[in-house]
Every structure is written in structure tokens, then in C-alpha cells.
Amino acid sequence: NAGTVIIGAGQAGLSCAAELRRRKYDGPVTLIGAEPHLPYQRPPLSKAYLSGEMPVERLWLKPEAFYPASDIACLTNIRVTAIDRETREAVLADGQRIGFEHCVIATGGEARIPPIPGANLPGVEVLRNLGEADHLSAALKSAQSLAVIGAGYIGLEVAASARKRGLAVTVLEAAERPMARTASPILGGWFGAIHRGYGVDLRVSTPVSSIIEKDGRAAGVLLANGETVQADCILLAAGLAINTGLAEAAGLECGDGILVDAACRTSDPSIFACGDVARFHSALYGRSIRLESVQNAIEQGKAVAAAITGAEVNYDPVPWFWSDQYALKLQIAGLIEGADSIVRRGDPEMGSFAVFHIKEGRIIACEAVNSAPEYMAAQKLIGSGKTVDPEALRNLDVAMRDLLA
Numbered sequence: 116n117a118g119t120v121i122i123g124a125g126q127a128g129l130s131c132a133a134e135l136r137r138r139k140y141d142g143p144v145t146l147i148g149a150e151p152h153l154p155y156q157r158p159p160l161s162k163a164y165l166s167g168e169m170p171v172e173r174l175w176l177k178p179e180a181f182y183p184a185s186d187i188a189c190l191t192n193i194r195v196t197a198i199d200r201e202t203r204e205a206v207l208a209d210g211q212r213i214g215f216e217h218c219v220i221a222t223g224g225e226a227r228i229p230p231i232p233g234a235n236l237p238g239v240e241v242l243r244n245l246g247e248a249d250h251l252s253a254a255l256k257s258a259q260s261l262a263v264i265g266a267g268y269i270g271l272e273v274a275a276s277a278r279k280r281g282l283a284v285t286v287l288e289a290a291e292r293p294m295a296r297t298a299s300p301i302l303g304g305w306f307g308a309i310h311r312g313y314g315v316d317l318r319v320s321t322p323v324s325s326i327i328e329k330d331g332r333a334a335g336v337l338l339a340n341g342e343t344v345q346a347d348c349i350l351l352a353a354g355l356a357i358n359t360g361l362a363e364a365a366g367l368e369c370g371d372g373i374l375v376d377a378a379c380r381t382s383d384p385s386i387f388a389c390g391d392v393a394r395f396h397s398a399l400y401g402r403s404i405r406l407e408s409v410q411n412a413i414e415q416g417k418a419v420a421a422a423i424t425g426a427e428v429n430y431d432p433v434p435w436f437w438s439d440q441y442a443l444k445l446q447i448a449g450l451i452e453g454a455d456s457i458v459r460r461g462d463p464e465m466g467s468f469a470v471f472h473i474k475e476g477r478i479i480a481c482e483a484v485n486s487a488p489e490y491m492a493a494q495k496l497i498g499s500g501k502t503v504d505p506e507a508l509r510n511l512d513v514a515m516r517d518l519l520a
């Protein structure tokens with residue numbers, strides 16, 4: 116057994132490596148990461164770590180001793196530059212070649228840089244990795260004001276963290292509401308109002324034209340409507356550019372993600388992909404999807420390990436995701452697209468409510484704010500496909516667990 120080479124030492128890559136050992140896989144396991152760190156969790160980078168409430172030690176997904184103890188060779192600070200499918204080797208930046216029987220691509224992505232003039236100026240930050248989080252954090256320390264371009268989860272979480280640190284914050288969003296890509300209008304509008312309540316100058320339907328330069332540094336943002344926003348620090352929070360380059364160069368099928376089957380295999384049956392970079396068919400939603408979440412990275416990484424060790428795998432999860440902003444815990448189960456009706460349970464005024472998205476009588480998604488029971492029940496109901504009575508769902512006197520019965 117020439118073993119398994121896992122490219123990308125992030126959440127998905129580590130999950131796959133650990134699960135291989137848990138399943139008593141006896142070949143060599145090599146986990147290769149371009150970053151200088153052992154695998155760590157990214158969610159706190161825009162939340163508790165950025166606001167200074169979490170020390171760096173708490174980011175590591177496993178202690179250093181885990182890797183030798185589990186016989187996982189974790190190479191950091193080195194990039195895989197090619198996958199040689201003929202010789203079955205991963206080629207590293209230093210020329211080293213590591214042979215494999217199975218290869219796993221878990222390369223995630225980088226912060227997407229939108230095509231805005233001035234986006235490369237000093238003073239313009241992005242946030243995907245720990246190095247960038249430390250850079251942003253240092254920049255925020257000496258700044259009085261922050262402009263965030265993009266009101267997705269990361270942009271809004273950084274806005275909340277920066278408000279906690281006392282900065283004046285402006286958020287600029289081209290769409291007509293925050294979190295427009297993944298959350299419903301009710302939820303996006305509600306979160307927008309919350310941010311404004313905390314003093315964020317949130318401007319929607321506000322495309323950006325360019326970054327303003329002063330003395331060789333970014334000093335603000337010019338908006339398409341001609342207005343300017345002054346800021347000492349600017350964060351581009353414009354989504355993810357996934358790392359499909361290696362897979363494409365190796366001739367694997369790609370299309371907004373590396374295409375994988377139900378067992379997470381690419382178009383080459385000895386090469387797998389998982390995490391943010393993988394696109395798969397969801398039988399549950401009847402379409403091809405790609406998920407950017409910790410849950411998917413962990414579960415799909417495990418699914419790959421199961422497939423490599425010969426188990427029958429049909430990866431078809433109920434997606435879930437969370438976001439923390441101020442004291443609010445948002446949990447989303449399922450995908451909202453395709454719903455034919457909406458049921459609201461609880462009162463947004465009270466800061467705790469859930470929005471259920473229904474298609475043909477079944478819940479396909481739930482957005483829950485400080486409402487863990489609703490969220491947990493929804494996950495089960497989405498998975499089971501059980502029809503629900505909208506009146507009962509709306510009625511706070513009916514316990515969520517009674518809807519599961």
C-alpha cells in the first residue's frame with residue numbers, strides 16, 4: 116500500500132487523516148499544507164480570535180503530539196505543485212515526490228479579490244487564514260475606522276468584532292440586503308437592523324468603484340454613486356476563490372468545484388476531493404452543490420476516509436452552518452433556495468426566532484436566531500422529509516419535539 120496523500124492541511128484534510136487512522140487504515144498517511152501552521156479552525160478568525168477573546172492556542176484542531184502518535188506525517192509550509200496521475204505521485208514545491216495509492220484534494224480556497232482598482236494597496240486586508248487574521252488584527256489596533264466591502268457572514272462578523280474593539284465601522288454591500296447569497300430577506304433585513312443598532316453604518320445597494328489612495332496607502336473607498344467613505348483600514352470580504360488549479364492541471368473534471376460522486380471520488384477513481392473545494396450531487400436537494408462550512412469539511416473528510424477503507428459511501432448531508440454576531444447565535448440548517456412558503460416561529464423583537472422554509476409541505480431549511488431547539492428539530496425534519504403542519508410549527512405552545520413524533 117503506497118498510502119494516502121492528502122493535499123491541504125485544513126479542516127477537511129485533517130478530518131480525513133484522523134478518520135483513516137480511526138478506521139485502522141494501515142498505509143502511510145501524509146497530510147501536506149501550504150500554511151506554516153498545523154491544522155487550525157477558521158471560524159474564530161472573524162469572531163472571538165479577532166476580538167481578542169480567544170488565544171491562538173485554542174485554534175489548533177489537534178495538539179502537536181497527535182500527529183506522531185497517530186502516525187500521520189504532517190508537512191507544513193510546503194505546497195503541492197502538481198499531481199502526477201501517471202506515476203501516482205504528488206509533486207512538492209521543493210521537487211520532492213510522494214507516491215500514493217489514494218490522493219485526497221482538500222485545498223479549500225483563498226479570499227476572492229474583487230476587480231476593484233486599488234484592491235492591492237497597503238491598508239487593504241482580506242481574511243481567510245491565520246496570517247491574514249493577525250495582519251488584520253494588527254491593522255485594527257492602530258486604526259480608528261474600518262470599511263468592510265461585502266456584507267456576507269465574514270464581513271458582518273468582522274464588523275461586529277471591530278465594533279467590540281471600538282472602531283467606527285462602515286459596511287458596503289452591492290446587493291439590496293446583507294447575506295443575500297445564503298440567507299432569506301427576513302433574516303438579512305433583521306441582521307442589518309441589528310448591525311445598525313450597534314452603530315455600524317451599513318449601506319446596501321451600494322457598489323464600490325475603487326479604493327482611494329493617499330501617500331501610497333488605502334485611505335477610503337469611492338462608491339459608484341460618487342460618494343466617498345474615509346477609512347484607515349479596508350477589508351475585502353467578497354467571498355472565496357476555490358483552489359481547483361491542481362485538479363484542473365491534472366485533468367480532473369471541474370466546474371465551480373472539483374466534481375465528485377456520492378463516494379467523493381473525482382473523475383479519477385483513486386483521487387478524492389472534500390471540503391470547500393468539492394462539488395457533489397445532493398439527492399436531498401436534487402441538484403449539484405458545494406458547501407463552505409466546517410460541518411461539510413469534517414463530514415466529507417470522514418466520508419472520503421470511509422471510501423478509501425472500502426466502506427460503501429453515499430455522502431448526502433443535511434447542510435448546517437452557524438454565525439456569531441454580537442450576542443446572537445445564528446444557526447442555519449438546510450438550503451433555503453426552492454421554498455414555496457415560509458413560516459415564522461417566535462418574535463424577532465424578542466431576539467429569538469426561527470424562519471422555516473417549506474417546499475410541498477416539507478421543511479427544506481431553517482434559519483434560527485438564538486433558537487437551538489427549533490434548529491435541532493429542523494435538522495431532523497429536513498433529513499426525514501416528514502411533512503409538517505404550518506399552524507403547529509408557528510405555534511409556540513407546540514413543542515418542537517412534538518413535531519418530530
Ligand code: FAD
Pocket residue numbers: 122123124125126127128147148149150156157158159160161193194195196221222223224242243244269358361389390391392406407408409410412435436437438439
Ligand atoms: P481550508 O480550511 O481552506 O483548508 C485548505 C488548506 O489547503 C489551506 O490551509 C491551504 O493553505 C491548503 N492548500 C491549498 N492549496 C494547497 C497546495 N497546493 N498544497 C498544499 N496545501 C494547499 N464555517 C462554519 O461552518 N461556521 C462558521 O462560523 C465559519 N466561520 C468562518 C470564518 C472565517 C473567517 C473563515 C475564513 C471561514 C469560516 N467558515 C465557517 C468556513 C470554514 O472555515 C471552511 O468551510 C472550512 O475551513 C473548509 O475547510 P477545508 O479543509 O475545505 O479548507
